[in-house]
Amino acid sequence: MPKDSGIGTSPKRREDIRFLTGNGKYTDDINLTGQSHAVFARSDVAHGKINHIDISAAETMPGVLAIFTGEDFADVGGNPAGWLINSRDGEPMKEPKRPVLAYGKVRHVGDAYAAVIAETVLQAQDAVEAIKADITELPAIVDMEAALAGGGFVHDEIETNQCFDWGWIEDNRAATDAAIKAAPHVTTLSLVNNRLVPNAMESRASTADYDRGTGDYTLYTTSQNPHLTRLLVCAFVLGIPENKLRVVSPDVGGGFGSKIYHYGEEALVLAAAKKLCRPVKWTASRSESFLTDAHGRDHVTKIELACEKDGTFIAFRTDTMANVGAYLSNFSTVTPTFLHGTLMAGNYTVPNVYVNVKAVFTNTAPVDAYRGAGRPEATYSLERVIDKCARELALDPIELRRKNFIKPDQFPYASAAGLEYDAGNYDALFDKLEGIVDFGGFKARRAESEKGGKLRGLGINSYIEACGIAPSNLVGILGARVGLYDAATVRVNATGNISVMVGAHSHGQGHATVFPQVVSEMLGVEENSIEIVHGDTSKIPFGMGSYGSRSLAVCGSAVVRATEKIINKATKIAAHMLEASESDIDFKDGKFSVSGTDKSVAFGEVAFKAYVPHDYPHDELEPGLEETAFYDPANFTYPSGAYACEVEVDPETGKVTVESFTAVDDFGNVINPMIVTGQVHGGIGQGIGQALLENCTYDENGQLLSASYMDYAMPRASDLPFYTVDHSCVTPCTHNPLGVKGCGEAGAIGSPPTIVNAVVDALHSGGHTHVTHIDMPVSPARVWSAINS
Amino acid sequence: MLNITMKINGKAVSGTVEGRTLLVEFLRNDLHLTGTHVGCDTSQCGACTIHVNGIAVKSCSMFAVEADGASIDTIEGQENTDGSLNKIQQAFQDHHGLQCGFCTPGMVMAAADLLQNTPTPTEAEIRNHLDGNICRCTGYHNIVKAIMAASGQDVSAIAAE
Amino acid sequence: MYNFDFVKPLNVADALVALASEEAQALGGGQTLIPTMKQRLASPEKLVSLSGISEMQGVDISGNIVTIGGATTHANVALAGAFEGLTGLAGGIGDPAVRNRGTIGGSLANNDPAACYPAAALATGATIVTNDREIDADDYFQGMFTTALEDVEIITAVRMPIPQVSNYQKFEQPASRFALVGVFVAKYADGVRVAVTGASENGVFRWSEAEGVLSTNFSADAILGMSVDSSEMISDLHGTKEYRANLVRVLTGRAVSSAS
Numbered sequence A: 001m002p003k004d005s006g007i008g009t010s011p012k013r014r015e016d017i018r019f020l021t022g023n024g025k026y027t028d029d030i031n032l033t034g035q036s037h038a039v040f041a042r043s044d045v046a047h048g049k050i051n052h053i054d055i056s057a058a059e060t061m062p063g064v065l066a067i068f069t070g071e072d073f074a075d076v077g078g079n080p081a082g083w084l085i086n087s088r089d090g091e092p093m094k095e096p097k098r099p100v101l102a103y104g105k106v107r108h109v110g111d112a113y114a115a116v117i118a119e120t121v122l123q124a125q126d127a128v129e130a131i132k133a134d135i136t137e138l139p140a141i142v143d144m145e146a147a148l149a150g151g152g153f154v155h156d157e158i159e160t161n162q163c164f165d166w167g168w169i170e171d172n173r174a175a176t177d178a179a180i181k182a183a184p185h186v187t188t189l190s191l192v193n194n195r196l197v198p199n200a201m202e203s204r205a206s207t208a209d210y211d212r213g214t215g216d217y218t219l220y221t222t223s224q225n226p227h228l229t230r231l232l233v234c235a236f237v238l239g240i241p242e243n244k245l246r247v248v249s250p251d252v253g254g255g256f257g258s259k260i261y262h263y264g265e266e267a268l269v270l271a272a273a274k275k276l277c278r279p280v281k282w283t284a285s286r287s288e289s290f291l292t293d294a295h296g297r298d299h300v301t302k303i304e305l306a307c308e309k310d311g312t313f314i315a316f317r318t319d320t321m322a323n324v325g326a327y328l329s330n331f332s333t334v335t336p337t338f339l340h341g342t343l344m345a346g347n348y349t350v351p352n353v354y355v356n357v358k359a360v361f362t363n364t365a366p367v368d369a370y371r372g373a374g375r376p377e378a379t380y381s382l383e384r385v386i387d388k389c390a391r392e393l394a395l396d397p398i399e400l401r402r403k404n405f406i407k408p409d410q411f412p413y414a415s416a417a418g419l420e421y422d423a424g425n426y427d428a429l430f431d432k433l434e435g436i437v438d439f440g441g442f443k444a445r446r447a448e449s450e451k452g453g454k455l456r457g458l459g460i461n462s463y464i465e466a467c468g469i470a471p472s473n474l475v476g477i478l479g480a481r482v483g484l485y486d487a488a489t490v491r492v493n494a495t496g497n498i499s500v501m502v503g504a505h506s507h508g509q510g511h512a513t514v515f516p517q518v519v520s521e522m523l524g525v526e527e528n529s530i531e532i533v534h535g536d537t538s539k540i541p542f543g544m545g546s547y548g549s550r551s552l553a554v555c556g557s558a559v560v561r562a563t564e565k566i567i568n569k570a571t572k573i574a575a576h577m578l579e580a581s582e583s584d585i586d587f588k589d590g591k592f593s594v595s596g597t598d599k600s601v602a603f604g605e606v607a608f609k610a611y612v613p614h615d616y617p618h619d620e621l622e623p624g625l626e627e628t629a630f631y632d633p634a635n636f637t638y639p640s641g642a643y644a645c646e647v648e649v650d651p652e653t654g655k656v657t658v659e660s661f662t663a664v665d666d667f668g669n670v671i672n673p674m675i676v677t678g679q680v681h682g683g684i685g686q687g688i689g690q691a692l693l694e695n696c697t698y699d700e701n702g703q704l705l706s707a708s709y710m711d712y713a714m715p716r717a718s719d720l721p722f723y724t725v726d727h728s729c730v731t732p733c734t735h736n737p738l739g740v741k742g743c744g745e746a747g748a749i750g751s752p753p754t755i756v757n758a759v760v761d762a763l764h765s766g767g768h769t770h771v772t773h774i775d776m777p778v779s780p781a782r783v784w785s786a787i788n789s
Numbered sequence B: 001m002l003n004i005t006m007k008i009n010g011k012a013v014s015g016t017v018e019g020r021t022l023l024v025e026f027l028r029n030d031l032h033l034t035g036t037h038v039g040c041d042t043s044q045c046g047a048c049t050i051h052v053n054g055i056a057v058k059s060c061s062m063f064a065v066e067a068d069g070a071s072i073d074t075i076e077g078q079e080n081t082d083g084s085l086n087k088i089q090q091a092f093q094d095h096h097g098l099q100c101g102f103c104t105p106g107m108v109m110a111a112a113d114l115l116q117n118t119p120t121p122t123e124a125e126i127r128n129h130l131d132g133n134i135c136r137c138t139g140y141h142n143i144v145k146a147i148m149a150a151s152g153q154d155v156s157a158i159a160a161e
Numbered sequence C: 001m002y003n004f005d006f007v008k009p010l011n012v013a014d015a016l017v018a019l020a021s022e023e024a025q026a027l028g029g030g031q032t033l034i035p036t037m038k039q040r041l042a043s044p045e046k047l048v049s050l051s052g053i054s055e056m057q058g059v060d061i062s063g064n065i066v067t068i069g070g071a072t073t074h075a076n077v078a079l080a081g082a083f084e085g086l087t088g089l090a091g092g093i094g095d096p097a098v099r100n101r102g103t104i105g106g107s108l109a110n111n112d113p114a115a116c117y118p119a120a121a122l123a124t125g126a127t128i129v130t131n132d133r134e135i136d137a138d139d140y141f142q143g144m145f146t147t148a149l150e151d152v153e154i155i156t157a158v159r160m161p162i163p164q165v166s167n168y169q170k171f172e173q174p175a176s177r178f179a180l181v182g183v184f185v186a187k188y189a190d191g192v193r194v195a196v197t198g199a200s201e202n203g204v205f206r207w208s209e210a211e212g213v214l215s216t217n218f219s220a221d222a223i224l225g226m227s228v229d230s231s232e233m234i235s236d237l238h239g240t241k242e243y244r245a246n247l248v249r250v251l252t253g254r255a256v257s258s259a260s
Ligand SMILES: Cc1cc2nc3c(=O)[nH]c(=O)nc-3n(C[C@H](O)[C@H](O)[C@H](O)COP(=O)(O)OP(=O)(O)OC[C@H]3O[C@@H](n4cnc5c(N)ncnc54)[C@H](O)[C@@H]3O)c2cc1C
Pocket: B042, B043, B044, B132, C025, C026, C027, C028, C029, C030, C031, C032, C033, C034, C050, C070, C071, C092, C093, C094, C095, C098, C101, C102, C103, C104, C105, C106, C107, C109, C110, C112, C114, C115, C116, C117, C153, C154, C155, C156, C176, C177, C178, C179
């Protein structure tokens, strides 16, 4: 009989009820008594020297309570990068200070140089207009190549625009160079991984409160990881004792990376709340989000693939410039390096891999991890060049990939890019894909499209990613400044219902539904009697939050460990209650029984006993039933997948329509298939957005051209098809207790190359064989230009 | 300041606003009906979609005074009288048509607008009707599916769990 | 946004009185004006809502003429179904919520270079009726965001001769969904008119060479070899001059095919 609850089932999401009835509580929905409002004065030039900021007129405006400028924060710390990267020559990366408010210089359009706190938002806006900023505009540094060539500097004190020049693995460099030189065939491709704006539909917001009596601060903020925000604010920026700051991240309307980081606005509202002894609220407009949220991607890459004439891979070598924008955001240094370079061997047995990444400061908004973070960039480069190679050698693109796949019996497999893949079966994924997609019927569908004047293309793709971020030992060696474990507390209340405090944060992923499935499966109690608590540093033990597809693999594992501890203790209590030896107690379906007898007690009775410990072995056991576990993963997890899509291209207008899209993924064990499917859908939607629509562009003066939905093309319902999604190929992760790998980013990683491969295929079928590549977004105008070039 | 009265979710409401107060600001700030969201400042995302006199409008692109005397429906008034989810809301839950929930109130209101004029919409009609509603989480698959299901169509053939 | 006074007159005469004061501005559906005011790019001291004026509402079809009240929403124009090109155009503006508020008068007064209605007005040789005169479409559009309207002048109605056949082809700008290029083709007994929006730096324009050819041979093939001069086309993030010029030809052909 199929299960109807617990692991592997798809209960409806319980959090949906509040969202569907308008009862969600997002940060901007929270209003505190006596709150005032912050509005920021932001630079309208990309690069400028601040001579003087005159706030005298603004200060006297109605309702104005306080005005802050960069000078007010000159003595506090900077917002740091979370990862120290060393250059190839061993030099540590350049790490200029990122202040709360710009000081000395403004470095990108939208860089905040002052903030007004007033009784109302409108009064604050009026006062911002009255601030007179004397700023001398400097030439903007926008293009990465020009930035590296020198001239002006984004940060004068470091006298370079290069943050680091990273080689991975530096010791492999010579061998890779030699292998490429000697190879019978080399395919080369230059490409751009287009810059994106994350665009969570809820814009960032922060409200701070300060209790004068106790000296306690509270920050309500749109964060994917409230503990990390607390750590950064306390330890690095404002120096507030960690036990005096409570960070609450309530319902959050999507993150996709952009809400991992600590931003200056959070520090500002905290400092202002203390100064005024009043709550201070700030909510970004969408226009502010475009200018100031950390953007994603923005790589310029040259990749070379060397192989035998039969397609056996010999070496991959890449040369990348990665834009980090004007300041180092918290994950900005790890994203283009360890989250990117280590994946550059893909699913393949290639012996030589070398990755070079130069990170470049520019007068643009900071760039950081965005859904997939580094792995989409790696997959895109690799899978595009493989596709090009297949065409050059006239090999079937699936066969070429299969020929080079790591085979199931080779796991664990040490990749040439330095990771140890624990489990996978890439051929099985393609077998499945070939079972789902009617590849045989493609010719007929192409002919049908051609009758309508359209070109039809088939794109296929394979990916591997590293999730479940991350083993602290390993990342420590690689330069991480924090550990990347997670934590959970399982609290069984006296009446038997359960609260689970988790360090992961749900902003759409459905933790409130999924984590109880795990606990319910283990304890045999009703899912509905288990409640998840997250997003509040005063309620949860600790946590590194949700990103990098880590919630279940890392925090879920902590939940398992804590629940195991509960079972251990409850077994002891049950043994006492049943007057049996602990080793004779069996726990099954929520019942403790003495093996070989009909004596048993229910889990609820044990819980009650723990809290009403009359007749209790106080010398052996403490009262209460609450356990905490921290879980540090032994390795990354390695989801992988095989994707296919068909597109139609209108050669007259260049418009591409996605006719079908199929994603076959191996996520290891799946706890809730409905939610996993939804995560893949969302990732594919974003991936198709990157491939066809989204393009964050600055002009040569550093003005953001795509600064609103008028110019930044968000995927809409009418741009996208229904998707076919399968995750029945399972190779469980070998090192976490649930055997899970993570599914949040897969779609965004696997889909962009699938789409571009299909577009190139379509153009070739129409005789446009000179088109070997089109940079994303593959917009109508670009396709048309490529055809007519 | 201007005095306005209107009916919101069947209840008479009055308030005092400035000319520039947007309808969404009146709902969220004055009436604490925070289910209607703001996702942009260029009238494109649809997170603020409500019904004014029975038709869908973007409450961020209308002044509160313009709604003086109107009858307004928001997400807060969509449940059945017994408090259960209405058929669109229920279909969204059944088919996992929401993730972070931020776009959801607007999506539900846009879907209701569609179904009152087009009781059995095609996939294309649904997708077109959502042109002014952006969702960043779902890739739209399950939203479209949920709306089809809410209209009584059999969606079992559409892939997914 | 700056504050302003708000009035909602019930007839055109009262609206004109209200508009006569300094810094007063008409408010149609607000679908352009409100976002502009949010950015503090417009700061009227008084807004005169036209939505209460019943004489400016509705679509009237009599004989070969359709008369659309200046405050009629896009949704109501689409619903009226006057003729194919117009119905398709109105039903394709923005999204349903925008169509429920935005008005034909607001669109024509604004004359955004990427807006749809200007193409319909120009291709049908419409008459823009204001509170004190009637303006030929050919004289009305005077370049991007510029029209023949005087300071205190309200579009009370738009009159369009109903074509024998017509079609509007809109190629959407992928972000805003306005027209990257839009072409309206209208065929009358005395000839064909082709109006192009979205493409030119001078706003909506008539493609007279195509009109000439199509007036003698109303088929897509007739314009196959033709091209528009790309030198005055818009070039931006979403397409080059050349690309837009290409779209003008392609969409004109498609409009003709769909209209015939
Ligand atoms: C998301 C979105 C998508 C859109 N997509 C499209 C599209 O695809 N195609 C398209 O064509 N448009 C599009 N628009 C614009 C929309 O059609 C607007 O409704 C229209 O441009 C302006 O009409 P309005 O009635 O809203 O005018 P308002 O915004 O109220 O006013 C605009 C200007 O016209 C003046 N005005 C208004 N009415 C009159 C009148 N009767 N007489 C004189 N002056 C008047 C006002 O003073 C103001 O200067 C879109 C808008 C949005 C928000």
